[in-house]
Every structure is written in structure tokens, then in C-alpha cells.
Amino acid sequence: MELRQLRYFVTVVEEANFTRAAARLHLAQPGLSAQIRQLERELGQQLLDRGRTVTPTEIGTAVLEHARAALAATERITDTVDEFAGLLRGHVRVGLISGAATEELNVATVLADFHDDHPEVGISLTEDTSERMLAALGRGELDVALIGMTGAAMDSGIGVDVVLETAVVAAVAADDRTHGDDIPLNDLRDHPLICLPRGTGLRGVFERSCAAAGFEPNVAFEAAAPPLLLQLAAHGLGIAVVPGLTPDEAAAFGVRTVRITEPELRGRLALVWRTDRPAGPAAKVLLGQLRIALGRKAKHSP
Numbered sequence: 001m002e003l004r005q006l007r008y009f010v011t012v013v014e015e016a017n018f019t020r021a022a023a024r025l026h027l028a029q030p031g032l033s034a035q036i037r038q039l040e041r042e043l044g045q046q047l048l049d050r051g052r053t054v055t056p057t058e059i060g061t062a063v064l065e066h067a068r069a070a071l072a073a074t075e076r077i078t079d080t081v082d083e084f085a086g087l088l089r090g091h092v093r094v095g096l097i098s099g100a101a102t103e104e105l106n107v108a109t110v111l112a113d114f115h116d117d118h119p120e121v122g123i124s125l126t127e128d129t130s131e132r133m134l135a136a137l138g139r140g141e142l143d144v145a146l147i148g149m150t151g152a153a154m155d156s157g158i159g160v161d162v163v164l165e166t167a168v169v170a171a172v173a174a175d176d177r178t179h180g181d182d183i184p185l186n187d188l189r190d191h192p193l194i195c196l197p198r199g200t201g202l203r204g205v206f207e208r209s210c211a212a213a214g215f216e217p218n219v220a221f222e223a224a225a226p227p228l229l230l231q232l233a234a235h236g237l238g239i240a241v242v243p244g245l246t247p248d249e250a251a252a253f254g255v256r257t258v259r260i261t262e263p264e265l266r267g268r269l270a271l272v273w274r275t276d277r278p279a280g281p282a283a284k285v286l287l288g289q290l291r292i293a294l295g296r297k298a299k300h301s302p
Contacts, residue, residue, distance in 0.1 A: 221238060
């Protein structure tokens with residue numbers, strides 16, 4: 001029995017599918033299946049029921065607990081040796097929502113500084129929606145992510161550090177005088193809207209608020225980049241729902257911002273990570289540096 005076989009077994013159970021498990025492990029599916037069968041032969045028991053959905057047998061469920069414990073113990077041994085040696089190595093996987101890499105939240109500089117200090121650590125960066133990154137975090141495919149909070153309840157095993165909070169506003173063309181300085185949320189039901197895609201934090205906050213008000217928003221245009229939302233609004237194609245802007249920023253895009261009321265909406269960016277499983281030393285150090293660097297930049301917009 002080898003540790004890699006236990007890792008393969010745990011991954012197949014988590015994915016409930018050999019194809020997805022093989023992709024996650026970067027293996028060919030026949031090779032993965034052969035390793036699991038070899039493990040079963042060595043133990044003299046069938047560990048998996050291989051239906052359309054792969055599930056552990058009764059004995060497989062019992063073995064699963066010990067397999068996870070063995071893998072966690074191996075990680076702790078490696079981490080302990082690295083910590084005593086003062087060595088950071090391995091790989092850290094970071095997730096980032098689209099449009100978050102700005103001067104205000106300069107993630108690239110933090111990653112570059114970390115790489116200079118710890119050249120033995122590999123870093124990968126994924127840009128995706130908040131919902132998909134939270135799912136990847138749960139599957140162990142990301143170590144830390146910067147997401148937009150949707151307003152949904154968080155898993156108790158996830159640590160959260162809010163690094164930026166801002167008002168959510170409506171943006172209309174600069175010459176649009178049909179709206180005053182404020183607009184009740186309920187009044188947006190009759191207008192074509194320009195929004196970030198589903199799965200993003202701001203869209204989640206907005207849709208939850210609309211549902212609480214008893215209507216489904218009429219989203220005419222979607223785009224992942226807030227500047228494009230503003231450009232569409234500037235051309236009179238609808239009302240954009242965007243993070244708060246300064247007067248200079250609004251003028252530069254040719255829009256005017258209108259405060260959403262009844263209720264007022266807030267958007268939040270947060271660093272998230274798993275707290276219910278051990279993280280490697282490299283991931284711990286990078287998380288700490290991100291929290292310090294982004295925390296210094298955090299602002300609360302009106």
C-alpha cells in the first residue's frame with residue numbers, strides 16, 4: 001500500500017467520478033483505475049461501488065477516514081521538517097475575481113515580493129467568479145482566494161477577512177435627468193439593467209435584495225469588467241449596477257451615479273481560505289502577507 005494510492009482513493013470519493021478525479025490528479029483515467037484496483041487487491045476488499053456515481057462501499061467508508069488521517073499526518077510531517085529547516089517550498093494556488101487587480105488592491109506586487117523571498121515556492125493564479133472559487137476552495141483546488149461576498153451564508157470551515165467595502169450604486173448616462181440623486185431599489189424593476197455576471201459577489205448581493213423586494217431584475221446586459229458596464233450605461237443602454245464611484249471616476253466614464261435606497265446595498269471583497277484542514281507553510285505565509293498588504297489598502301466608501 002502506498003500513500004499515493006490512498007490519495008487517489010480519497011480523490012475519487014470526493015469527486016464521485018473517475019474521470020473528474022483523474023483530471024484533478026493530472027493522471028490518465030486507466031492508470032488511476034488500475035491503482036485503485038491494486039489497492040483493493042492488497043486489502044482484499046472492494047472499496048468503491050462503480051455505478052454512474054462512484055460511492056464508497058461500507059468498508060470503503062471506514063477506510064476513507066483512516067486514509068484522510070494518514071495523508072494529513074504526512075503533510076504535517078513535511079510541514080514540520082520545512083519549518084525547522086526554515087524552508088518554504090511547494091505550490092500555492094491563489095484565486096482572484098475579475099477586475100480585482102487594481103492599484104488599490106495590488107495583488108501582483110504581493111505575489112512578486114513573495115516569489116522574490118521564496119523562489120522555491122511555485123505560485124498559480126486563477127481568475128474566476130466568486131461562486132466557482134468558493135467551490136474550488138472546498139475541493140482543495142485553491143489555497144486562498146479574493147472574492148466578492150454574495151450575501152450567502154459561508155461554510156463554517158472558511159476563514160474570511162474583508163479587505164474592502166463599498167456602496168453599490170446605479171450608474172446612468174451623464175445627461176440622463178429622468179432620475180434624481182436617489183432611486184428606491186423597487187423602482188429598478190421597470191428598467192433594463194447592466195450587471196456583472198451571475199456568480200459574482202455584487203450580482204449575488206443585488207439579486208438577493210431584489211428577491212427580498214419581490215421581483216426579478218431585468219438584466220439586459222452582462223459583462224465581467226465594471227468599466228464595460230459603465231460604457232454601456234454612458235451610451236444609454238440601461239442602468240448599470242456597479243461599485244461606488246468618485247465624482248471624477250464617474251465623469252471620466254461619462255456617467256452619473258444614483259444612490260440605491262430602500263435598502264442601501266453594500267459590496268464587500270474578502271480574502272477566504274479553509275480553516276478546517278491544515279495548510280502548508282507556504283500558503284500560511286502568503287495568506288499572511290496578502291492580509292497585511294490588502295488590509296492596509298482597505299477602504300469603506302460612502
